[in-house]
Each structure stands twice: as structure tokens, then as C-alpha cells.
Amino acid sequence: MASTSRASRSQNVNLSQASQQPVQELDDKVRAIINYILDHIAQKIPIKDKDLVPAAGDRNELKKRLPLVTKLLAKRFGILLTPLDAGFKTFVCIAEEPLASIHELTPEQRPQFTLLYIILMYIFLRGNRIEDSKLWGMLEMLNIQADEEHGYFGPNLHKLIEETFVKQQYLKRERSQLSAYDDPKTFFLWGVRAKAEFTYEQIVQFASKLLNQHPKMFDHYLAMAQEGANAEQ
Structure with a gap:
């Protein structure tokens, strides 16, 4: 029984770790998050994580997709998604190539x-x-x-x-x-x-x-x- 219990706990840990792995491929939730950011970028007002949760489904899904969202925004649009706090609760979008003129x-x-x-x-x-x-x-x-x-x-x-x-x-x-x-x-x-x-x-x-x-x-x-x-x- 002890070994079975340990195996069960190990399996639960592995499943928990897997659920926290960052998403690597573009999916509908990543697209929805990016679209929300692009729709609100012109005002230059900070974006809160709670604003992005509906596009992701919940905070856990948002957390898994933010690394890919950040990467795609920089690569495709030249936009740097920059956190304003250590808890990644609020972000500003900054142009990678600042205004030249x-x-x-x-x-x-x-x-x-x-x-x-x-x-x-x-x-x-x-x-x-x-x-x-x-x-x-x-x-x-x-x-x-x-x-x-x-x-x-x-x-x-x-x-x-x-x-x-x-x-x-x-x-x-x-x-x-x-x-x-x-x-x-x-x-x-x-x-x-x-x-x-x-x-x-x-x-x-x-x-x-x-x-x-x-x-x-x-x-x-x-x-x-x-x-x-x-x-x-």
C-alpha cells in the first residue's frame, strides 16, 4: 500500500507540473489574448491580468500562455509586453522600435x-x-x-x-x-x-x-x- 500511495502522489505531482508547463503552440486562447492586447494598445493604458483572463479561460491558462504571447508580440509586431510588478499583474506594451520622428x-x-x-x-x-x-x-x-x-x-x-x-x-x-x-x-x-x-x-x-x-x-x-x-x- 505504501508503494502504491507513493506512486499515486508521484503521479499527481507529475500531472500538476505538466498542467503548469507553458504552452508552446499557437491556439485559440493565445490568439484571443493577443487580439485583446492589440485592440487596447493604442490608448497606452496598462493592461491588467484580470483583463486577459476571459480570453484565456482562467488565470492558470493565462499564466501558461503569457510566455508565448510575449514572444509572438515581440516577433510579429515589435511590441514588448512589459510587467510593471513582480507578480505579473499589470503590463504595459512598449514599441520595440521607439518613435524616430x-x-x-x-x-x-x-x-x-x-x-x-x-x-x-x-x-x-x-x-x-x-x-x-x-x-x-x-x-x-x-x-x-x-x-x-x-x-x-x-x-x-x-x-x-x-x-x-x-x-x-x-x-x-x-x-x-x-x-x-x-x-x-x-x-x-x-x-x-x-x-x-x-x-x-x-x-x-x-x-x-x-x-x-x-x-x-x-x-x-x-x-x-x-x-x-x-x-x-
């Missing part, structure tokens, strides 16, 4: 992209972490009122920056309070998508043109940014 964007997208570039540049020049009040102040110096409609950038700039750019992972927002006697402050940093789609060298080129300065003038900022990026790794 603003002319690749539609006329409707260009104002948002330009504003984003200005904000990322300012964060870069301020040590990659700035207080929100200083960001609004910088925009006001450029005659960009975040609470008023702008002739080029459009309306609802507060919402665009604080909600859309943050949800899209271009910006990361942090709250900090030194002590119970201090008012909490909000800071903006580069988000995961910004770090993946843009380089500090690109921001230097943009800053040199916008501020009419030689790129060498930004070597100090570039060194600080690269040192901070290396420290995060």
Missing part, C-alpha cells in the same frame, strides 16, 4: 507629444524629480496655463498631465511628507514607458534646440541622469 504621429498626437517632451526635458534638467508646483510654474513661464485651454496643446492640460501621462506610464507621480507637521508634496519623475521609449541623449538634443544651447552644455545633466539610472539597476 514626430512626423510619425498624427496631427492630433503631435501637440501632446511636444508637451510631454517639454515636461520630460524639465524633469531631466531638475535631477529627474520635480515638485508639481515647479512644473506648473515652468509651464506658466512658457505661457502655458494648465487650467486654461491652450491654442496648440488644447484643453484640460492638468488632466492630460496628472491623469493621462501618469496612466500611460510616461510620468510617475510620488507623494512625500517629511514629517507629520509638514504638508505632503507631489513629485513627478520619468515613468516606465518614458524610460523605454526615450533616451537621455534624445532629451539633450531637444533641449539644445529649444534652449539654443550646444549639447555639450548638458553633459553634467546627462552624467547625473545616467548615474541615477545605473543606481536603479
Whole structure:
């Protein structure tokens, strides 16, 4: 009986391990997962695993298919499915070949992209972490009122920056309070998508043109940014 029991347990373990093996071949569930991702990629909003479960059937089936889905997205579409957390609960889709020119964007997208570039540049020049009040102040110096409609950038700039750019992972927002006697402050940093789609060298080129300065003038900022990026790794 003992040997039979051990054999039964061994068989159950083998079956359990087999059920966890990643799927290697394209099937209807893999197609459904990929189609869902492609249908929702344009908004650049993070995708949660619970959004993908209906296409897979259940979480276990999703887990088995994610490696193949990730591989196919990269190979066929140049899309990197990047987890935002260690538990693989939330993902962002990032283009393997980042945007090369603003002319690749539609006329409707260009104002948002330009504003984003200005904000990322300012964060870069301020040590990659700035207080929100200083960001609004910088925009006001450029005659960009975040609470008023702008002739080029459009309306609802507060919402665009604080909600859309943050949800899209271009910006990361942090709250900090030194002590119970201090008012909490909000800071903006580069988000995961910004770090993946843009380089500090690109921001230097943009800053040199916008501020009419030689790129060498930004070597100090570039060194600080690269040192901070290396420290995060």
C-alpha cells in the first residue's frame, strides 16, 4: 500500500507540473489574448491580468500562455509586453522600435507629444524629480496655463498631465511628507514607458534646440541622469 500511495502522489505531482508547463503552440486562447492586447494598445493604458483572463479561460491558462504571447508580440509586431510588478499583474506594451520622428504621429498626437517632451526635458534638467508646483510654474513661464485651454496643446492640460501621462506610464507621480507637521508634496519623475521609449541623449538634443544651447552644455545633466539610472539597476 505504501508503494502504491507513493506512486499515486508521484503521479499527481507529475500531472500538476505538466498542467503548469507553458504552452508552446499557437491556439485559440493565445490568439484571443493577443487580439485583446492589440485592440487596447493604442490608448497606452496598462493592461491588467484580470483583463486577459476571459480570453484565456482562467488565470492558470493565462499564466501558461503569457510566455508565448510575449514572444509572438515581440516577433510579429515589435511590441514588448512589459510587467510593471513582480507578480505579473499589470503590463504595459512598449514599441520595440521607439518613435524616430514626430512626423510619425498624427496631427492630433503631435501637440501632446511636444508637451510631454517639454515636461520630460524639465524633469531631466531638475535631477529627474520635480515638485508639481515647479512644473506648473515652468509651464506658466512658457505661457502655458494648465487650467486654461491652450491654442496648440488644447484643453484640460492638468488632466492630460496628472491623469493621462501618469496612466500611460510616461510620468510617475510620488507623494512625500517629511514629517507629520509638514504638508505632503507631489513629485513627478520619468515613468516606465518614458524610460523605454526615450533616451537621455534624445532629451539633450531637444533641449539644445529649444534652449539654443550646444549639447555639450548638458553633459553634467546627462552624467547625473545616467548615474541615477545605473543606481536603479
